[in-house]
Amino acid sequence: MILINLLPHREAARKRRRETFYAMLGASALAGGVMAGLIYVWYAAQISTQQATNQMLQTEIKRLDEQIKDIANLQSEIAALRARQQAVEDLQSDRNMPVHLLNEMVAELPDGVYITSMKQDNQTVTIIGTAQSNERVSELLRNLGGRSPWLTKPELVEITASTVNLAPRDQRRVSNFTLKARLLRTAEAQKAASGASGAAAAASGASAPARS
Known part of the structure; x- marks a missing residue:
């Protein structure tokens, strides 16, 4: 006996394929959604971690900025203390500067030179006087x-010729001069003296083999 299937089998096959396609499409969408959710969660965690790191760095930067300000304030205070200490030392050394100045003028003043005025302004000394000749001023x-x-650093500011009356009929030509020099402080004079002694010792040591 021959059996003949009269049911619409093509329609049933298309229906099964359509249902299979829709099921696969739904599974793919679900898998894609799950994967996108996982990626979103991972990126959100990374962003949160980076934000926490940035916040920590900003806190440390603020703390370091405060420390830098404190250090700058300390450096300013140290510089101010050193300046005050140097000012006190300069005042202590400057107390003896007029004494050294007078001693030097007595020791270095040549014969025939007379000082009429002397003024000290800080470390600059202005000397006004009269000399018998220009050669005395040069000396x-x-x-x-x-x-x-x-x-140190003497500088002739002005020199002029004039006459002085020694007697009613005795006149003599003289040179009126003005010069400036720099008066060293105690520390500067000691440093210059030590440098000069060291140079002299080096020169004597270099000349000793030549004599032998």
């Missing part, structure tokens, strides 16, 4: 510039 400049341990 005074050489003495102050080369031999004096307390006076």
